[in-house]
Amino acid sequence: MILAFITSLLTQEVDQINVEQYESLEDCLFQELVDRFEQATGNSRALYTEPPVVDMDPITISIDYIAIRHVELMGQTSTQFSIHGEMRLLWTDPRLKFDGKEWKMDSFILHEDHHIWSPKLVDESYTGICKAADGCWNERHRTTLISDGTVVAVYSFRYPSYCVVDYLRFPEEKNNCCLFFSAEDDPHYIKFEITTKSKTVLDRTVPIKPNDVYAMSHENSAWTVEGRTIDTVKVGGFRPELLRICVHAVKKMGTxxxxxxxxxxxxxxxxxxxxxxxxxxxxxxxxxxxxxxxxxxxxxxxxxxxxxxxxxxxxxxxxxxxxxxxxxxxxxxxxxxxxxxxxxxxxxxxxxxxxxxxxxxxxxxxxxxxxxxxxxxxxxxxxxxxxxxxxxxxxxxxxxxxxxxxxxxxxx
Incomplete structure (x- = not known):
């Protein structure tokens, strides 16, 4: 009966299928990929527990989009920022290839994100220190699978940053705050590739983090974010490369x-x-x-x-x-x-x-x-x-x- 349902959907044009039927077709396609992998390896769990490593080559994680949604000052007298943003990651998983002509779609949205392997990114500066209860988190959502095996996922994150203040032009000093991301599972198999703009100009005031969680208003600080940069760095010769995301702010003290x-x-x-x-x-x-x-x-x-x-x-x-x-x-x-x-x-x-x-x-x-x-x-x-x-x-x-x-x- 399920096979007959899938066959009937494939015989129709894509624009003639309603939303519920299209989601059912996407679920069926993913289940087909899981069954195919289980028949080949005998272990379907490896599809989301093991990275798609081929001949011990590192997995290239491309970043083609990043946006800084919100920057917040940790306290009235603090110079540390909390950065909230999102970025789009792409990587290739040959185990998830499918025939787009057969299924009449070149890509589909994965409804169950935990059923495939994905890099678990964590901030190196506050690993094990800052928990979700403290306002530190990251999550993967809107995951899309493409017929050639490319996986596209959007990561949202919020972490306190590591800041360095330049007092050369006091009282209008500069503040450079950065996040350092690495893969939590096996960072030696991960290689970051940045395909988006490395520098972006911003103009955004920095509010002060309120003491009351349910506060409806925010007090702006004297800091203004002027730009965002993203690159990769290596800290120590034996450690893997880190993805560095920085915001550059300046204090506006005209009077x-x-x-x-x-x-x-x-x-x-x-x-x-x-x-x-x-x-x-x-x-x-x-x-x-x-x-x-x-x-x-x-x-x-x-x-x-x-x-x-x-x-x-x-x-x-x-x-x-x-x-x-x-x-x-x-x-x-x-x-x-x-x-x-x-x-x-x-x-x-x-x-x-x-x-x-x-x-x-x-x-x-x-x-x-x-x-x-x-x-x-x-x-x-x-x-x-x-x-x-x-x-x-x-x-x-x-x-x-x-x-x-x-x-x-x-x-x-």
């Missing part, structure tokens, strides 16, 4: 960032325009004061402080070097073109009078009456002083332009 950055930005601008305050000695005092302000800002861990410390020290060293060189007597004249360019820079940048009759009395302790008293002969010290001061002023001018340009880019 705090502005509050921390504003005072140190103003202090740096004052330091860079120090040539407008007069002689080199005054410039050095101005830079020491701005260095003090930057140190105070560094106490609050301003993200720009390390870069600004470098800029301040370079500018201060150049000013001290220029001051030291200006005290050395020069008997060799500089290039006339360089001297003219230096005079122009001093007049335009810091408004210093380049008239030789006023030999930078406000820059140095020397006076015109002291020049050439102890050392008769040619003296081109004043000309070289123009060049040294111009080099110091030119650096401050270029650094100021670059700093303002970068600050505007970071704001917008």
């Amino acid at each position: 705090l960032r502005t509050a921390i950055r504003f005072p140190i930005t103003i202090a740096t601008m004052v330091m860079l325009v120090s040539p407008l305050f007069g002689d080199l000695r005054t410039q050095i005092f101005v830079k020491l004061f701005t260095l003090f302000l930057q140190t105070i800002s560094f106490i609050y861990l301003c993200a720009m402080a390390p870069t600004l410390f470098v800029l301040t020290w370079i500018s201060m060293i150049l000013s001290l070097l220029a001051l030291a060189l200006c005290r050395i007597r020069r008997t060799v004249p500089p290039s006339h073109k360089i001297f003219l360019v230096a005079k122009m820079i001093n007049r335009v940048v810091c408004c210093v009078d380049p008239d030789p009759s006023i030999p930078y009395q406000r820059n140095f302790d020397d006076t015109p009456s002291q020049r050439n008293v102890d050392s008769p002969g040619p003296d081109y010290t004043i000309e070289w002083q123009h060049i040294y001061i111009a080099a110091n002023n030119l650096f401050s001018f270029i650094a100021f332009i670059v700093f303002v340009f970068i600050a505007i880019l970071e704001i917008f």
Whole structure:
């Protein structure tokens, strides 16, 4: 009677069969595969207890789709994320091949998922620690068998992740959280192959996990997920490869960032325009004061402080070097073109009078009456002083332009 029912279904067109009849035909096809395997091996249980290993070759598990459904912060003060997502896996099982023309279907849905072998994926970081009662789980569903023996299954998972926080750009630090999946049964026979995009851009806020399981509302944290990556890694030479799924988040703290950055930005601008305050000695005092302000800002861990410390020290060293060189007597004249360019820079940048009759009395302790008293002969010290001061002023001018340009880019 069952054979007559199957024959009647196979003689009809697929679009003429209702849903219940189609499901019955799928069940009959799978039972045919089980009976065929039992006749060949005498053990039908091996169809779902033993992996389809041929000549000890590893089984290739392809991942052609992955989606991150939900990312949740484990606690108000925590930096650990709980990741909930799903992925579609494909592998080949030669024991499940069938003739699509005979059965008038190229694929069918498996209604009893536990009747075939499938990889049991577990997260390596929390194996044996996080149970279903703690919110950790994974399950296989929507399993499809294709006539060439390919098995397609969707895995859903939810696990706490292993996170690494990068505090370089505090208060807007970055958080990289990953899951590491391996096959629980025999990982040495499993080889992962990624056919989907390895990187995907996301834009999703991260809510805080509520203490009440039945809470209807969620409080969003300052974290925002910006992307997802998937790849394979090996941890140790003797261990099999792991499937790594990561989410990359950044903390959005615009108000705090502005509050921390504003005072140190103003202090740096004052330091860079120090040539407008007069002689080199005054410039050095101005830079020491701005260095003090930057140190105070560094106490609050301003993200720009390390870069600004470098800029301040370079500018201060150049000013001290220029001051030291200006005290050395020069008997060799500089290039006339360089001297003219230096005079122009001093007049335009810091408004210093380049008239030789006023030999930078406000820059140095020397006076015109002291020049050439102890050392008769040619003296081109004043000309070289123009060049040294111009080099110091030119650096401050270029650094100021670059700093303002970068600050505007970071704001917008």
